[in-house]
Amino acid sequence: MKHIIAFAGSNSSTSINKQLATYAASLVEGAEVKVLDLNDFELPLYGMDDELTHGIPDNAHKFLDFIKSTDGIVLSLAEHNGAYATVFKNLFDWMSRIDGKLWSDKPMLLMATSPGGRGGATALEIAQGRFGYMGGNIVGSFSLPSFGDNFSNGKITNEELNNQLLEEVEQFSESL
DSSP states (O other): OEEEEEEEEOOOTTOHHHHHHHHHHHTSTTEEEEEOOGGGSOOOOOOHHHHHHHOSOHHHHHHHHHHHTOSEEEEEEOEETTEEOHHHHHHHHHHHHHOTTTTTTOEEEEEEEOSSTTTTHHHHHHHHHHGGGGTOEEEEEEEEOSHHHHEETTEEOOHHHHHHHHHHHHHHHHHO
């Protein structure tokens, strides 16, 4: 059985990206899913002085261990002011100090959603442009626009968008 992790690039207790990541991961047949919450990996704001004084926090190592020990990653990024959410960027920065190829070439389904019509597309584009340099193996991507109109009761309600996600999940599943 394959093991995958799913998480949102958000620390919101009601994260729509966590809902999307959880739903997408549930569609991967024959996989055991571990849903991670960034709130369980609290980290100080990254800074070189902090790293030199205190070292790299255990929570950065713990999260990176989840990545290294999984067969695949389902990640949905929150978009704040046209970029990743600070909590995700901070985790990303800390982990990159441990291993510059932090994604470890694990197959990744990369997604984003937002309440707006672009569905977090800007954060998704940034990640698609950057993650490959950091050991990212993006095998599928998906943007869900207008979350409130297209997602309800734990699933995508718009048939066309759901079919698009199913195609990306199939690609991801085949790469595991």
